[in-house]
Amino acid sequence: MIRCVLLWLGSAYGALLLVLAVMLCSILGAVVPQEGVAAASDLESWRAVHPVLAGILGTWGGFHVFGSRLFMALLGLLGLNIVACMATHWPGREKAGAWTRLELTGFVLLHVAVLLVIAGGFVSAGWRLDGRVVLIEGQSWTEGHDSYFVLFESPFRRHHHPGFQVALNRIEQRFDGKDQQVELKSHLLLRSAEGETQLRTLMVNAPFTYRGLAFTQDQVGFAPRLAITRGADGATIMDSFLALKRSSTPNGNEHRDVVPLPLAGGELIVTMFPSATWRQGVAQKAGEAPDNPVVKLEYGSPENHPPPVFVKLGSETSVAGYRISFRDWQYWSMYRVSEDPGYPLVCFGLWVGLASLVIRYSRTLAVWWF
Numbered sequence: 474m475i476r477c478v479l480l481w482l483g484s485a486y487g488a489l490l491l492v493l494a495v496m497l498c499s500i501l502g503a504v505v506p507q508e509g510v511a512a513a514s515d516l517e518s519w520r521a522v523h524p525v526l527a528g529i530l531g532t533w534g535g536f537h538v539f540g541s542r543l544f545m546a547l548l549g550l551l552g553l554n555i556v557a558c559m560a561t562h563w564p565g566r567e568k569a570g571a572w573t574r575l576e577l578t579g580f581v582l583l584h585v586a587v588l589l590v591i592a593g594g595f596v597s598a599g600w601r602l603d604g605r606v607v608l609i610e611g612q613s614w615t616e617g618h619d620s621y622f623v624l625f626e627s628p629f630r631r632h633h634h635p636g637f638q639v640a641l642n643r644i645e646q647r648f649d650g651k652d653q654q655v656e657l658k659s660h661l662l663l664r665s666a667e668g669e670t671q672l673r674t675l676m677v678n679a680p681f682t683y684r685g686l687a688f689t690q691d692q693v694g695f696a697p698r699l700a701i702t703r704g705a706d707g708a709t710i711m712d713s714f715l716a717l718k719r720s721s722t723p724n725g726n727e728h729r730d731v732v733p734l735p736l737a738g739g740e741l742i743v744t745m746f747p748s749a750t751w752r753q754g755v756a757q758k759a760g761e762a763p764d765n766p767v768v769k770l771e772y773g774s775p776e777n778h779p780p781p782v783f784v785k786l787g788s789e790t791s792v793a794g795y796r797i798s799f800r801d802w803q804y805w806s807m808y809r810v811s812e813d814p815g816y817p818l819v820c821f822g823l824w825v826g827l828a829s830l831v832i833r834y835s836r837t838l839a840v841w842w843f
Contacts, residue, residue, distance in 0.1 A: 488558070491551040498547065502538035505530060508625045510603070540598050540627040548595045552588055559584045579833025586829055589822030597815030599629040602686070604810045606639070609696045609714050610803040613640035616686070621810070635684040638664040642672075644693060644804035648762045659690060659806055675808070691807040694719040695728050695745050697768050698801040704794045716805040717745055726761060734772070734793055741792065742771040745802070749783075756783040768799045 506519050516536065520527040534541025559581055604621035606614055614620060615638045626632070640662040647656035659675040663683055673681055680689040696714040703710060717728040732741040748760040749767040756767045771781045772793045782790050789798035 484554075488551070488554045491547060491554060494547050495544075495551065498538050498544050501530075501535060505535055505538070507539075508537045508623075510623070510625070537625060540601065540625065542628065545595055545598045548591050548598065552591045552595070555584050555588050555591070575835055576833055579829045579831070579835070582829030583826060583833060586822045586826030589825060590819050593815035593818030593820075593822060595815065596818060597627075597813050599627050600814050601625075601627045602630060602810075602812040605691065606808045606810055607716060607805060608639070608641040608808070609716060609805045610641055610643055613638055616684075616810075622807070635686070636666045637684055640664070641806060644806055646693070646762075646804075648760075654761065657690060657693060659808070661688075685812055687809075687811050687813075689809040689811070691809050692719055693804060693806045695747060695763070695766070696803050696805045697743070697745050697766070697799055698803070699732075699743065699768070700789075700796075700798045700800055701732070702796045704791065704796055710795065714801075714803055714805075715743060717743065725758070734795060739773050739793065741795075741797075742773065744769040744771070754783075763802070766802055770797060 506516050508516065511519075530536060534543055538544055602625070604624040606620075607622045608614055616636055617634050618624070618626075618632050642660040642662055645656070645658040645660065646654060649655050657677050661673050661675060663671045663673055665684070671683070673683070675681060675688055675690050677690045680687050682688070694717055696716040698714045699711060700709070701711040702708065711732065715730060715732065717730045720727050720729070727744065728747070729742065729744045732743060734741050746756060746758040746767045746769065747763040748758070748765055749756040750759045751757075756769065766786050768784045769781050770784060770790070770792055772779055779793075782792055784790050784797065784799040786799055786802070789796060791797070
């Protein structure tokens with residue numbers, strides 16, 4: 474009776490169906506914007522364009538697929554299938570010859586390795602934290618549940634946050650002769666809740682861990698400081714750094730964002746050229762190295778579309794009844810902050826899987842070598 478149940482649970486057809494279900498969930502997670510990865514504005518835009526589908530996906534955890542209870546249930550069933558498969562193949566080991574026993578051991582170890590990977594995925598799905606933080610040079614950030622730019626926490630993770638502080642001292646970039654970035658460093662000051670401080674340097678592909686959270690370098694861009702005053706009464710509308718969104722285009726990176734001008738009935742599109750050349754009074758982007766930055770201002774309204782205005786660093790101009798000055802600029806940087814307790818288990822499972830393949834095909838390897 475028990476063997477029949479194990480054969481049913483460990484059937485190859487069941488494993489195939491579960492693997493297909495996990496693959497479909499993975500595809501869904503790659504296609505649909507996910508909480509903790511996509512910006513909140515992008516999620517809202519997607520929901521507005523697909524209202525019916527958004528309602529269905531919201532019910533089944535489609536906006537956080539890899540942390541949903543459905544995905545965790547599929548991983549649990551797949552793990553149960555592997556355990557049942559191991560149990561049905563192990564009893565014949567004592568009756569087999571030496572080579573067969575060794576190969577069977579490798580077969581079972583391979584299933585153990587897959588089970589470890591699935592267990593690591595299950596732990597990650599249930600207890601992972603994944604967030605994004607954006608800082609402009611000179612700014613600081615205090616770690617907390619409500620302080621992330623974007624944050625996803627798995628359903629079983631308790632809201633425990635160390636509460637330390639991170640200050641971005643400066644960004645250091647280096648470019649080659651073709652204006653390609655060859656080095657990017659973030660110099661950070663870390664201060665614990667107890668007052669202990671550390672200076673750390675974060676580089677691309679060189680993350681570090683602090684108080685259990687892993688920091689990874691993500692995007693970097695420019696933040697011009699714009700002072701906008703109303704021409705009629707001189708009231709200050711804005712005097713701060715504006716972190717421009719960075720996007721890739723066929724002509725290179727574009728640094729652009731939008732500032733609403735409500736009294737003028739339109740919006741101001743701000744684009745920064747880190748390095749610019751001038752031709753007949755029109756600035757054109759020359760490169761990414763910030764040698765002589767220029768801000769391009771485009772005002773638009775339903776009734777009016779004047780030509781763009783270009784402002785050099787330290788200069789000012791007038792747009793739609795507003796005085797706008799380009800006073801300074803800084804780098805901004807986005808960092809990924811994560812905690813993944815299942816990652817070590819997955820890595821260990823991969824090493825066990827590699828060893829199991831060597832054991833499983835030891836007879837073939839012996840024939841090849843000897």
